[in-house]
Amino acid sequence: MPVHIQLTTTMEQDGQQDQYTFDEQGQFVDLNGKYYLRYQEHQAGTVTPVQFRLGTDKLHLRRSGVRETDFEFQLAAPTKTRYLTEYGIIGMVVTTNRLAVDFDPQDVNGSIDLEYQLTANDQLIGTYQVQLQFAA
Numbered sequence: 344m345p346v347h348i349q350l351t352t353t354m355e356q357d358g359q360q361d362q363y364t365f366d367e368q369g370q371f372v373d374l375n376g377k378y379y380l381r382y383q384e385h386q387a388g389t390v391t392p393v394q395f396r397l398g399t400d401k402l403h404l405r406r407s408g409v410r411e412t413d414f415e416f417q418l419a420a421p422t423k424t425r426y427l428t429e430y431g432i433i434g435m436v437v438t439t440n441r442l443a444v445d446f447d448p449q450d451v452n453g454s455i456d457l458e459y460q461l462t463a464n465d466q467l468i469g470t471y472q473v474q475l476q477f478a479a
Contacts, residue, residue: 344371344479345368346371346452346478347368347369347479348367348368348476349366349475350365350366350384350473350474351365351474351475352364352472353472354469354471355470365385369382371451377396378396378397378398378446379394379396380394380397380477381394391408395455395475397446397453397455398444400417400442401415401417402416402444402455403415404416410428411426412424412426412427413425416437417442418439422439423435423436423437435461435463436463437461438459438461438462439458440459440460441458442458443456450479451479452476452478454477455473457471457475459471
Protein backbone atom coordinates (compact mmCIF):
# COMPACT_ATOMS: atom_id res chain seq x y z
CA MET A 344 0.00 0.00 0.00
CA PRO A 345 1.55 3.36 -1.01
CA VAL A 346 2.03 5.86 1.84
CA HIS A 347 3.32 9.38 2.34
CA ILE A 348 6.04 9.64 4.99
CA GLN A 349 7.12 12.71 6.94
CA LEU A 350 10.23 12.24 9.05
CA THR A 351 12.27 14.53 11.27
CA THR A 352 15.52 13.30 12.81
CA THR A 353 17.44 15.32 15.40
CA MET A 354 21.00 14.25 16.20
CA GLU A 355 23.22 15.50 19.00
CA GLN A 356 26.87 14.52 18.72
CA ASP A 357 29.86 16.12 20.44
CA GLY A 358 27.73 19.01 21.67
CA GLN A 359 26.44 19.86 18.18
CA GLN A 360 22.86 19.40 17.08
CA ASP A 361 21.66 18.75 13.54
CA GLN A 362 18.15 18.25 12.25
CA TYR A 363 17.05 16.56 9.03
CA THR A 364 13.57 16.53 7.55
CA PHE A 365 12.39 14.11 4.90
CA ASP A 366 9.18 14.04 2.89
CA GLU A 367 9.11 10.73 1.01
CA GLN A 368 6.80 8.27 -0.70
CA GLY A 369 6.93 4.70 0.55
CA GLN A 370 5.11 1.44 1.12
CA PHE A 371 3.24 -0.01 4.09
CA VAL A 372 3.50 -3.79 3.87
CA ASP A 373 1.67 -6.54 5.79
CA LEU A 374 3.60 -9.83 5.57
CA ASN A 375 1.79 -12.53 7.52
CA GLY A 376 0.79 -10.17 10.32
CA LYS A 377 4.17 -8.41 10.49
CA TYR A 378 4.08 -4.77 9.44
CA TYR A 379 6.80 -2.94 7.55
CA LEU A 380 7.29 0.62 6.44
CA ARG A 381 9.68 0.91 3.47
CA TYR A 382 10.93 3.98 1.64
CA GLN A 383 13.99 5.56 0.09
CA GLU A 384 15.60 8.53 1.80
CA HIS A 385 16.95 11.19 -0.56
CA GLN A 386 19.72 13.37 0.85
CA ALA A 387 22.54 15.26 -0.87
CA GLY A 388 22.27 13.21 -4.06
CA THR A 389 22.34 9.91 -2.16
CA VAL A 390 19.44 7.45 -2.05
CA THR A 391 19.28 5.19 1.02
CA PRO A 392 16.76 2.33 1.28
CA VAL A 393 15.12 2.33 4.73
CA GLN A 394 12.87 -0.24 6.37
CA PHE A 395 11.08 -0.17 9.73
CA ARG A 396 9.48 -3.33 11.13
CA LEU A 397 6.72 -2.00 13.34
CA GLY A 398 5.77 -3.50 16.69
CA THR A 399 4.01 -2.16 19.75
CA ASP A 400 6.87 -2.91 22.16
CA LYS A 401 9.83 -2.90 19.79
CA LEU A 402 10.92 -1.38 16.52
CA HIS A 403 13.48 -2.63 14.04
CA LEU A 404 15.30 -0.22 11.68
CA ARG A 405 17.40 -1.27 8.71
CA ARG A 406 19.20 1.22 6.48
CA SER A 407 21.17 0.01 3.47
CA GLY A 408 23.87 1.66 1.41
CA VAL A 409 27.50 2.64 1.93
CA ARG A 410 26.84 2.61 5.66
CA GLU A 411 24.52 -0.11 6.84
CA THR A 412 22.61 0.02 10.10
CA ASP A 413 20.47 -2.64 11.69
CA PHE A 414 19.01 -1.34 14.96
CA GLU A 415 16.47 -2.85 17.31
CA PHE A 416 14.77 -0.47 19.71
CA GLN A 417 13.07 -1.65 22.89
CA LEU A 418 12.55 -0.04 26.26
CA ALA A 419 13.19 -3.27 28.20
CA ALA A 420 16.95 -3.40 27.68
CA PRO A 421 19.78 -2.05 25.52
CA THR A 422 20.48 -4.00 22.32
CA LYS A 423 23.78 -4.70 20.59
CA THR A 424 24.35 -4.00 16.92
CA ARG A 425 27.05 -3.64 14.34
CA TYR A 426 27.47 -0.58 12.17
CA LEU A 427 29.00 -1.37 8.80
CA THR A 428 31.03 1.54 7.38
CA GLU A 429 33.42 1.89 4.48
CA TYR A 430 36.19 1.61 7.12
CA GLY A 431 34.94 -1.61 8.72
CA ILE A 432 32.49 -2.84 11.33
CA ILE A 433 31.91 -0.96 14.59
CA GLY A 434 30.16 -2.70 17.50
CA MET A 435 27.59 -0.46 19.21
CA VAL A 436 24.95 -0.54 21.92
CA VAL A 437 21.51 1.00 21.33
CA THR A 438 19.76 2.33 24.44
CA THR A 439 16.13 3.28 23.82
CA ASN A 440 14.93 6.15 26.02
CA ARG A 441 11.51 6.72 24.43
CA LEU A 442 9.52 4.49 22.10
CA ALA A 443 5.93 5.04 21.02
CA VAL A 444 4.72 3.24 17.91
CA ASP A 445 1.10 3.75 16.94
CA PHE A 446 -0.35 2.47 13.68
CA ASP A 447 -3.61 1.29 12.17
CA PRO A 448 -3.16 -1.40 9.49
CA GLN A 449 -6.77 -0.99 8.31
CA ASP A 450 -6.64 2.77 7.72
CA VAL A 451 -2.91 2.54 6.89
CA ASN A 452 -1.58 5.39 8.99
CA GLY A 453 0.58 5.77 12.03
CA SER A 454 3.44 7.41 13.84
CA ILE A 455 6.77 6.65 15.49
CA ASP A 456 8.18 8.70 18.37
CA LEU A 457 11.67 7.47 19.22
CA GLU A 458 14.64 8.68 21.24
CA TYR A 459 17.79 6.62 21.62
CA GLN A 460 21.50 6.77 22.40
CA LEU A 461 24.35 5.01 20.65
CA THR A 462 27.52 4.01 22.47
CA ALA A 463 30.68 2.26 21.29
CA ASN A 464 33.39 1.06 23.69
CA ASP A 465 31.42 2.66 26.56
CA GLN A 466 31.69 6.07 24.86
CA LEU A 467 28.56 8.02 23.94
CA ILE A 468 28.41 8.54 20.17
CA GLY A 469 25.21 10.55 20.19
CA THR A 470 21.58 11.01 21.12
CA TYR A 471 18.95 10.77 18.39
CA GLN A 472 15.27 11.66 18.13
CA VAL A 473 13.01 10.39 15.36
CA GLN A 474 9.51 11.71 14.67
CA LEU A 475 7.77 9.92 11.81
CA GLN A 476 4.21 10.07 10.51
CA PHE A 477 2.77 8.08 7.61
CA ALA A 478 -0.60 7.84 5.89
CA ALA A 479 -2.04 6.30 2.74
